[in-house]
Amino acid sequence: MIYLGFISFVLLLAVIGPLIVPYGYNERIYGPDGEILFSAAPTLAHPLGTTDSGYDVLSRIVYGARPTVVTGMVSGFMIFSIGMTIGVVSGYVGGRVGNILMRFTDLTYSIPLIPFALVVVAIFGSGFYVSIVIIGAVLWRGLARVIRSQVLQIKERPFILAAKTSGASTPYIIFKHVLPNVAPMGILFLALGTGYAIVIQAGLAFLGVTDPFVPSWGIMVRNAYESGMMSSALWWSLPPGFLISITVLSLFMLGRRLESQITQNEESMIAEAG
Amino acid sequence: MSKVRFFLKRITQTVFLLWLVLTFLFFLFRLMPGDISDILLYQGADPDTVAEFEESWGLNDPLYVQYFQYIYNFILLEPGYSVQTNEPVWDFVKMNIFNTFILAAPAITLAYILGAVIGTVTGTKRGGKLEKFVPVPLLTIGAIPEFFLAILMIIVFAGFLGWFPTSSMIDPAVANQYSDDPWWRIYFTQSFAMHFVLPFTTVVLRYLFLPSLIMRTSVVEVLGQDFIFYKRVTGLPKSARLKSIAKHSSLPVITLYPISMARAIGGLVLIETVFNWPGMGYALVQAVLARDFATVQFVFFVIAAFVIVANFVIDIFYSVIDPRVSLDD
Numbered sequence: 001m002i003y004l005g006f007i008s009f010v011l012l013l014a015v016i017g018p019l020i021v022p023y024g025y026n027e028r029i030y031g032p033d034g035e036i037l038f039s040a041a042p043t044l045a046h047p048l049g050t051t052d053s054g055y056d057v058l059s060r061i062v063y064g065a066r067p068t069v070v071t072g073m074v075s076g077f078m079i080f081s082i083g084m085t086i087g088v089v090s091g092y093v094g095g096r097v098g099n100i101l102m103r104f105t106d107l108t109y110s111i112p113l114i115p116f117a118l119v120v121v122a123i124f125g126s127g128f129y130v131s132i133v134i135i136g137a138v139l140w141r142g143l144a145r146v147i148r149s150q151v152l153q154i155k156e157r158p159f160i161l162a163a164k165t166s167g168a169s170t171p172y173i174i175f176k177h178v179l180p181n182v183a184p185m186g187i188l189f190l191a192l193g194t195g196y197a198i199v200i201q202a203g204l205a206f207l208g209v210t211d212p213f214v215p216s217w218g219i220m221v222r223n224a225y226e227s228g229m230m231s232s233a234l235w236w237s238l239p240p241g242f243l244i245s246i247t248v249l250s251l252f253m254l255g256r257r258l259e260s261q262i263t264q265n266e267e268s269m270i271a272e273a274g
Numbered sequence: 275m276s277k278v279r280f281f282l283k284r285i286t287q288t289v290f291l292l293w294l295v296l297t298f299l300f301f302l303f304r305l306m307p308g309d310i311s312d313i314l315l316y317q318g319a320d321p322d323t324v325a326e327f328e329e330s331w332g333l334n335d336p337l338y339v340q341y342f343q344y345i346y347n348f349i350l351l352e353p354g355y356s357v358q359t360n361e362p363v364w365d366f367v368k369m370n371i372f373n374t375f376i377l378a379a380p381a382i383t384l385a386y387i388l389g390a391v392i393g394t395v396t397g398t399k400r401g402g403k404l405e406k407f408v409p410v411p412l413l414t415i416g417a418i419p420e421f422f423l424a425i426l427m428i429i430v431f432a433g434f435l436g437w438f439p440t441s442s443m444i445d446p447a448v449a450n451q452y453s454d455d456p457w458w459r460i461y462f463t464q465s466f467a468m469h470f471v472l473p474f475t476t477v478v479l480r481y482l483f484l485p486s487l488i489m490r491t492s493v494v495e496v497l498g499q500d501f502i503f504y505k506r507v508t509g510l511p512k513s514a515r516l517k518s519i520a521k522h523s524s525l526p527v528i529t530l531y532p533i534s535m536a537r538a539i540g541g542l543v544l545i546e547t548v549f550n551w552p553g554m555g556y557a558l559v560q561a562v563l564a565r566d567f568a569t570v571q572f573v574f575f576v577i578a579a580f581v582i583v584a585n586f587v588i589d590i591f592y593s594v595i596d597p598r599v600s601l602d603d
Binding site for chain 2: 107109110111112113114115116118119121122123195199202203206207208209218221225230231232234237238241244245246248249251252253256270
């Protein structure tokens with residue numbers, strides 16, 4: 001419940017956050033004497049202090065919720081839709097098409113994700129959305145495999161045979177009988193995959209190959225690291241990293257709850273989803 | 275299908291995949307705008323070098339000749355010159371490959387051994403407090419981005435406690451001192467050991483959670499099988515039973531080990547960057563930021579090759595130790 005609450009909180013921040021923050025994410029904060037407050041320790045007016053460029057940390061954190069949510073949603077959607085489609089088609093249709101799809105899935109397993117993202121960025125230039133799309137375009141592989149093996153089992157069950165003999169078309173069977181049975185697994189991977197995607201996107205942001213002007217939490221950690229004030233300006237270096245961690249942990253724990261409901265053994269899927 | 279045919283088929287597939295990666299890189303880098311010799315050679319090279327380079331790479335030849343030349347150069351480990359150092363890429367990347375290994379191999383191995391122990395202990399305590407609460411800290415570590423875990427280590431152990439140095443692999447002064455000795459001498463210095471502790475611990479922590487969770491799931495599965503029940507009935511002491519349980523449940527963890535190792539070599543990018551550890555990942559990031567494409571191309575190929583070869587090793591290993599695996603697929 002705490003975890004669901006935290007995810008709702010991040011979602012809420014992403015929607016209304018920019019409307020309620022007192023300072024812009026690149027608005028310099030001035031002290032009483034008109035000087036810029038560089039790396040100022042927390043005060044009542046600035047509960048998390050300021051950065052080395054004189055920005056209000058709390059405001060930047062609130063702004064950072066939106067890129068995180070966008071990352072999770074876009075790559076989560078890609079993982080879910082690509083993984084489900086390939087898994088169901090290769091499992092149910094089978095034959096040559098299924099084989100080719102599975103070979104393609106195997107192929108994606110030989111892609112080292114972060115190095116691959118680095119290469120693509122090196123060639124096509126860095127960008128916030130580029131980094132998300134690369135993640136979504138690779139991470140569906142675990143879901144496709146798991147769904148395929150589930151569909152292969154469901155296919156042999158009597159109710160599918162019954163539907164077939166009563167003349168149901170293949171698309172009808174897939175939508176009416178197969179999808180509802182594998183949907184819980186898809187939703188589990190949606191939660192886990194979203195978590196992994198957020199971590200990886202933050203990693204790419206930290207490496208400096210995403211758009212540095214999107215004020216995401218990963219970029220904030222990078223700025224703090226680059227400034228060399230990690231240990232002295234804790235109010236700045238710690239909160240964004242902890243927020244990423246708690247968001248991802250919430251998604252993982254949510255997935256764990258789901259998994260214990262779908263299957264008897266928990267936590268085996270967390271290895272597949274990465 | 276016989277074993278020999280199975281091996282031959284897997285070898286063919288592996289070589290095919292390696293070729294696919296090379297081909298992908300070849301065309302990817304030719305899709306880019308700009309002249310390929312500007313890209314693969316450092317800027318402002320004198321005309322002789324350019325001519326020699328174009329000759330050796332066959333850049334005046336038709337594309338298919340270039341392509342074969344490119345494959346040939348890669349096999350000879352001559353993938354061009356680095357823009358950053360004006361050296362042949364292989365000359366400076368080879369040390370980075372070694373540095374990644376010396377960090378990843380012991381750390382991942384330790385993580386797997388510890389993970390197997392944690393998994394066995396928590397798995398056999400099904401329904402107990404231990405089983406319920408141990409996965410939570412494990413998942414928590416798994417949820418912390420690796421670069422942030424590394425930063426936390428630096429803040430605590432280097433910043434506040436001041437026990438260890440924050441970055442690079444060795445003190446430059448110490449490295450100079452041994453510059454005339456054989457290349458491996460610096461790895462036996464105290465300075466190296468001190469620099470090694472933090473990145474090593476970070477990698478161990480980071481890669482601990484997967485083997486633990488998988489071992490736990492596997493142990494729970496094995497526990498449900500009949501032979502464990504009969505072992506219990508025959509009155510074997512608990513320690514002997516645990517040994518048998520661990521033996522039977524370790525297969526999934528062993529399977530994951532080479533894949534994790536290979537993935538770690540790619541995934542270590544972040545940890546290497548935070549600690550400025552001069553490994554492959556660090557080289558890749560520096561090369562991307564410096565637009566040093568010859569290096570990017572080569573390092574990516576090496577990392578991808580590790581993943582592909584690890585998958586191959588696993589398939590072979592699996593077919594040898596587990597007779598249930600079908601050789602037909």
